[in-house]
Amino acid sequence: MEALELTSNKETKTVKQMSGAQAVVHSLIAEGVDLIFGYPGGAIMPVYDALYDYENELNHVLVRHEQGATHAAQGYARASGKVGVCIATSGPGATNLITGIADAQIDSTPMVCITGQVASHLLGTDAFQETDVIGISMPVTKWNYQVTKASEIPGAIAKAFYIARTGKPGPVLIDITKDAQFETLEFSYKPFKGMRSYVTCPSLNLSKIKEAAGLINTAKRPLVLFGQGVILSGAESEFRRFIEKAGLPSAWTIMGLSALDSDHYLNVGMLGMHGNYAPNKLTNECDVLIAVGMRFDDRVTGDLSRYAKQAKVIHLEIDPAEVDKNVKADVAVLGDAKASLKLLYNLVEEEEHKDWLEEFRKLEFEEYTEVIHQELNPNGEDLTMGEVVSSINEYSKGKAIVVTDVGQHQMVSCRYAKFKQTRSLITSGGLGTMGFCLPAAIGAKFAAPNREVVAIIGDGGFQMTIQELGTIFQTKTPVKIVVLNNEFLGMVRQWQELFFDKRYASTTMVNPDFQQIVKGYEIKTKKVTEREQLNSAVKEMLEFEGAYFLEVRVGKENNVFPMVPTGASVSEIRLK
Amino acid sequence: MKRRYTISVFTEDIVGLLNRVTIVFTRRKINIESIAASDSEVKGIHRYTIVVTESEDTVGKVTLQLEKQVEVIKAVYHLDEEVIHQEIALFKVPTSILLQGGEAEHIVRSHHARVLSVEAQFTVIEKTGHKHETQKLFEELEPFGILEFVRSGRVAITKPMRTLTSIVNELENKQYS
Numbered sequence: 001m002e003a004l005e006l007t008s009n010k011e012t013k014t015v016k017q018m019s020g021a022q023a024v025v026h027s028l029i030a031e032g033v034d035l036i037f038g039y040p041g042g043a044i045m046p047v048y049d050a051l052y053d054y055e056n057e058l059n060h061v062l063v064r065h066e067q068g069a070t071h072a073a074q075g076y077a078r079a080s081g082k083v084g085v086c087i088a089t090s091g092p093g094a095t096n097l098i099t100g101i102a103d104a105q106i107d108s109t110p111m112v113c114i115t116g117q118v119a120s121h122l123l124g125t126d127a128f129q130e131t132d133v134i135g136i137s138m139p140v141t142k143w144n145y146q147v148t149k150a151s152e153i154p155g156a157i158a159k160a161f162y163i164a165r166t167g168k169p170g171p172v173l174i175d176i177t178k179d180a181q182f183e184t185l186e187f188s189y190k191p192f193k194g195m196r197s198y199v200t201c202p203s204l205n206l207s208k209i210k211e212a213a214g215l216i217n218t219a220k221r222p223l224v225l226f227g228q229g230v231i232l233s234g235a236e237s238e239f240r241r242f243i244e245k246a247g248l249p250s251a252w253t254i255m256g257l258s259a260l261d262s263d264h265y266l267n268v269g270m271l272g273m274h275g276n277y278a279p280n281k282l283t284n285e286c287d288v289l290i291a292v293g294m295r296f297d298d299r300v301t302g303d304l305s306r307y308a309k310q311a312k313v314i315h316l317e318i319d320p321a322e323v324d325k326n327v328k329a330d331v332a333v334l335g336d337a338k339a340s341l342k343l344l345y346n347l348v349e350e351e352e353h354k355d356w357l358e359e360f361r362k363l364e365f366e367e368y369t370e371v372i373h374q375e376l377n378p379n380g381e382d383l384t385m386g387e388v389v390s391s392i393n394e395y396s397k398g399k400a401i402v403v404t405d406v407g408q409h410q411m412v413s414c415r416y417a418k419f420k421q422t423r424s425l426i427t428s429g430g431l432g433t434m435g436f437c438l439p440a441a442i443g444a445k446f447a448a449p450n451r452e453v454v455a456i457i458g459d460g461g462f463q464m465t466i467q468e469l470g471t472i473f474q475t476k477t478p479v480k481i482v483v484l485n486n487e488f489l490g491m492v493r494q495w496q497e498l499f500f501d502k503r504y505a506s507t508t509m510v511n512p513d514f515q516q517i518v519k520g521y522e523i524k525t526k527k528v529t530e531r532e533q534l535n536s537a538v539k540e541m542l543e544f545e546g547a548y549f550l551e552v553r554v555g556k557e558n559n560v561f562p563m564v565p566t567g568a569s570v571s572e573i574r575l576k
Numbered sequence: 577m578k579r580r581y582t583i584s585v586f587t588e589d590i591v592g593l594l595n596r597v598t599i600v601f602t603r604r605k606i607n608i609e610s611i612a613a614s615d616s617e618v619k620g621i622h623r624y625t626i627v628v629t630e631s632e633d634t635v636g637k638v639t640l641q642l643e644k645q646v647e648v649i650k651a652v653y654h655l656d657e658e659v660i661h662q663e664i665a666l667f668k669v670p671t672s673i674l675l676q677g678g679e680a681e682h683i684v685r686s687h688h689a690r691v692l693s694v695e696a697q698f699t700v701i702e703k704t705g706h707k708h709e710t711q712k713l714f715e716e717l718e719p720f721g722i723l724e725f726v727r728s729g730r731v732a733i734t735k736p737m738r739t740l741t742s743i744v745n746e747l748e749n750k751q752y753s
Contacts, residue, residue, distance in 0.1 A: 058594045134592060143646040146592075163646055196747040198647040199587050203750070321640035 012189040020150030021046035021181040024114065025054050027157035030189040030215075033085050033448055035071040036386045037061045041089025042129055043075040044116030045444040046181035057348030061446070061475055064277045064467035066093050068439035070100020071465070074109045078426045079401055079453075081234070083110040083164050084443065090116045091129030094175070095136065098141050099433055101171045102140040106256060108130035108232060110169035114162045119550045120148040133175050142170030150183035153192070167200035168319045172356060202316055202334035209340060210288075211350025212314045212331045215345030216246055221290035221356045223311075224278070225271060225300075228255035228429075229293010229318065235338035236260070242341045245547045251279030253294050254414045258424040262398065262417075268360045272300040273564045274411035276365035277371075277573060280564060284571035285359075293337045295432065296326040304567035314342050329352065362458045370575040371561050373433055376416070383531055383563030385412040385484050391538040392454055392482070393418045400452040400480075401426065401444050405437035405461030408490035411560045435464030441479045442471055452480065452542060459485040459511055463543075466517070468511050473521040478543050481523075486556050487511060494559045497572065518549040525549040580609075581635045581653045582661060582732045585624040586616060586740060588647040597624055597648070600641045608629060610663070612729035618740050621649060627730045650743050654734055665710035666692070666716060667701040668724035676697055679730035680720050687713045698723055 012030060021414055024047050028036070038060060040048045051060055065067045066088045066287045073084030084104075093295040094115040104111045134146050143163045147156050153176065156184065160172040194200070201475030216222060229237045234564040236259050243260075243451050249268045259269050271283075285287070289311040294300070301307045315329035316337055323332040333340050354501060375386035388435075389412055398418040403426040404410040410427055419425060426444055428436040441455035455572060462483050472479060489507040497502050524544060528537045535550065564573045587593050594613060601608050609627040618624040628635065638751045671694060673680040684691070689703040703713050710727055742750035 061701065135595065138592070138596055139603065166729070195647075198646045199747065199750065321644045325637060325640075515744060549720075 004293050006358070011191060012187070014435060015186050015188045015202070016185050016569065019046065019050065019181065020153050020185060021050040023153040023187045024157065024176065024181070025058060025152060026051045026187060026550055027084065027154050027189055029054070029057050029538050031083070031157065032325075033058065034234065035059045035083040035335050036087055037063055037072040037076075037443065038087035038522075039063055039066050039089070039093060041093045041116065043090035043118055043178050044087060044093070044114075046178065046456070047087065047114070047116065049177075052533070058464070061442070063091070066096035067099050067435065068465055068468045068471065069103065069442050070097050070111070071114075071433075071436050071439035072105075072112065072443035072446075072471075073102050073111050073364060074436075075403060075426055075440030076447045077109050077111055077443075079423055079444040080447035081423065082384040082447070083112055084160055085112050085114070087114045087131065088116070089230055090118055090133070091131045092132035093129075094099065097132050098136060098140065100533070101137055101173065102564040103428050103431040103436065104171035104434045105142065105422070107168050107428065108228060109171065110164040111171040111174045112157075112164050113171060115173065115175045116179045116181070116425070117175045120177040121179070122315045123177070133173065135174045140171070141173050141318055144175070144182045147176040147180050147553065150180050150185040153180065153185065153193075153335075155189060156301060159538040160168070160189060162194070167198070168519055174192065187415070195247055195255065198346055201336050202320060204335040204339055204343070205333070206281040206343070208331055208333045209343045210347060213287050213344055215312050215314060216248070216290065216344075216366055217349045219561040220353075221282075221286045222246070222288040223282060223286035224250040224290045224292060225253070226250055226256045226259060227253040227290040228317070229296025230256055230259040231422055233318070233337040235293075235341050238338050238345065239342040240264070241349065245345060245350055247350075247357070248290065249357055251276070253297070253300055253429070254427055256294060257414055258419040259422050262419050265359075269364070270414055272297075273302070274415065274562065276415070276560050277367035277575060278360040280562070280570040281363055282359060282573045284310065284569065286311050288312050288314065290316070291327075292316045292481050293318070293531050298326070299463065300521045301326060302564045302568055302570045302572075306571070307497075333471060334518070339512065340521040341545065357446070367562065367575065375412075380555070381531075382558065383528070383534065383552060384417050384558055385409050385554050387534065388415045388482065388484060388538070389416040389456065391535050392456075392542075395539050395542045396454065398494065400424070400454045401448060403427070403437050403441040403444055403453060403455045403507050404575065406432045406434045406456040407461065408494065408558075408560050409458045409484045411491075434461040437461060438481065439468045442468060442475070443477050445477050454480045455481060456482045458481055458490060459487060459514075460489045462514070463511075467510060469518060469521045469523065472523065472568065476546065478546045481547070483514060483539075483551045484554050485551055486554050487557070488556055490558075491560070493557070497559070498565070499558070503527045514551050516551070523547045523549050525551070527551045529553040578629050578631055580627065580656055581627065581630045581632075582656070582659050582730060583626040583635065583639060583642070583653045584732065584734065585626065585642055585649060585651045586649045586700075586743075587622045587624070589620055589622045589655070590647055593622070593647055594624070596645050597642060599643070600638055601626075601628070604634070604637065604638065606634070608662070610729035612731050614731065616740055617743060621644070621744070623742065625730055625732050636734060651733070659732040659734050661706070661730050662704050663710060663728050664702065664704045665708055665714070665725065665727040667703070667714070667722055668698050669701065669717060669720060669722055670742065671695065671699045673720040680717065683716045687716075690712060706707070706713050706714065
């Protein structure tokens with residue numbers, strides 16, 4: 001939480017007369033915003049006009065589609081911990097935001113979206129570019145509000161930022177009618193301080209912490225599962241100290257990836273459907289399961305009726321609605337992960353659990369021989385996705401921010417990318433939004449201009465938001481784009497192969513020449529089709545100063561393994 | 577096991593919040609059997625009374641999802657025996673049926689229903705009670721011809737003694753301390 005509070009805001013001292021549109025800009029600046037992603041249109045024009053005078057204070061990145069604005073804002077938020085901001089016009093502009101908003105909601109990404117709306121006297125009349133964006137966005141926003149009077153603007157924006165970044169973060173939408181943007185108001189800005197009907201964080205219950213510590217101290221085979229909660233609460237070091245002291249093997253959800261260094265001796269790998277063999281298998285053999293800031297998504301748990309039934313479950317969670325939702329907790333520790341972990345650290349005893357850790361090593365070795373070795377050192381001519389990710393690891397020295405899209409390459413990236421720093425893996429976890437990667441990488445690069453940002457995308461997802469190459473061209477954002485091209489919608493094809501008798505319905509992609517397209521945007525490109533070209537191409541890409549597009553032809557019908565088939569238990573994970 | 581539950585949702589008085597509340601149900605395809613919106617005893621706090629038939633597990637999860645919504649202050653659920661509840665039903669019947677031999681009049685009296693308005697052509701009768709009681713009156717009057725019928729959603733007072741004021745005080749102290 002502390003990390004998020006840093007984006008905090010300042011109160012204005014003076015009262016000034018201005019238009020609602022100017023008040024939007026002043027409110028954003030007061031919230032510490034210096035970057036927004038957006039796309040103009042009729043109903044938001046007054047705000048754009050006001051932005052024109054503040055180009056130095058408030059950088060506006062013109063995307064090529066409003067969906068791109070949301071994913072860019074998400075990428076920015078996920079890399080920086082600050083609130084991402086995007087802006088769009090009414091009607092289609094607003095509806096184009098919805099996918100990104102839904103993605104931010106399910107992945108708890110702090111984001112404020114501002115949309116223009118038709119003038120208030122036209123509301124409900126099917127006016128030009130009118131849509132009920134409040135109604136449409138309600139199921140996928142943490143909060144939303146329609147402003148119809150200029151005087152509401154500073155208060156609504158202050159509240160929006162507060163709600164977006166506090167507690168379990170999420171997306172907020174403010175819809176502002178055009179007349180409210182034109183109307184004048186007496187502007188003064190006060191940061192929002194909280195409200196009775198929104199508890200940001202449940203109070204810590206010391207007896208629960210003691211109970212949890214008691215269970216951990218008597219455990220013989222404890223296993224920690226950690227998620228994005230560790231990152232969102234800025235608890236990475238508290239988490240590491242806690243698991244080191246108690247000697248707890250720790251496995252991650254893809255949203256929690258990079259919160260703990262990849263090479264940490266207690267990092268036992270990835271959970272879930274395409275996760276590592278050991279943590280999935282041993283979930284059903286541990287005696288105490290300690291979930292930290294994760295929500296037992298179905299992709300992590302597999303069949304719930306056969307999930308960790310033998311274990312006592314401790315759940316550290318900020319959101320009371322997540323406790324007992326999927327997995328019943330024996331001890332629910334409500335509160336912010338950072339605060340809970342600090343207290344737990346003091347109460348747990350020093351332990352190593354050597355024999356238990358050895359069981360993970362044995363299964364790791366089994367997975368290495370059966371799967372990983374082949375993926376990284378294939379016998380065949382075809383390049384594998386794992387080889388590419390491994391090469392990126394080597395030449396980026398594990399320091400890059402890796403952004404992924406959704407599908408096979410996403411699972412391979414999460415499995416094989418190595419990290420030494422938190423907030424280094426940005427992916428669409430809960431919603432599984434194809435097209436997320438390219439715009440999210442742009443946002444991440446703006447958030448972390450001094451870090452290398454590598455976007456790893458499949459040929460399907462690349463074409464879903466390919467128009468954002470235009471944003472890269474215009475802003476000269478030096479992102480590195482790696483398209484793993486197998487000319488298939490690979491993950492769906494894999495499922496068709498395994499579960500639908502190889503009936504490849506609509507998964508073959510007849511792709512255009514990506515090289516030609518990217519050249520049109522004056523982005524440096526290279527295409528790799530042979531193994532011996534790979535390392536030098538990756539090296540060249542990472543050494544190049546500007547944006548770079550690397551297309552790699554990978555095996556057309558490679559599969560991602562291990563795999564927990566739908567409906568199976570995690571312990572039934574298949575190595576092939 | 578599915579049982580009937582009364583969910584009471586206390587919220588800030590804000591436009592559109594009803595939509596946010598009902599989305600929690602519709603998302604899980606839970607049928608709302610009745611819903612009533614009103615003020616509460618605390619100024620500025622709105623109260624929705626929602627009746628559903630579901631398992632306690634589902635109702636418990638829904639209640640937490642409701643409470644999670646920004647601007648929802650508190651959501652609680654109770655079984656029928658834990659609340660005092662009523663519904664109001666209005667019946668518009670031809671005045672003539674009450675003039676013929678007294679059978680319809682006897683039904684109205686035996687149900688302790690009230691006559692609200694008598695016009696030359698129609699009479700409006702009110703019956704307050706549990707749903708099965710208003711339903712019984714409906715069934716008995718039906719053969720005489722009912723011109724119009726309406727029943728409100730359930731309103732309910734909970735038996736547990738925790739007051740809304742104490743909940744609100746606790747939340748306000750927590751937020752602003």
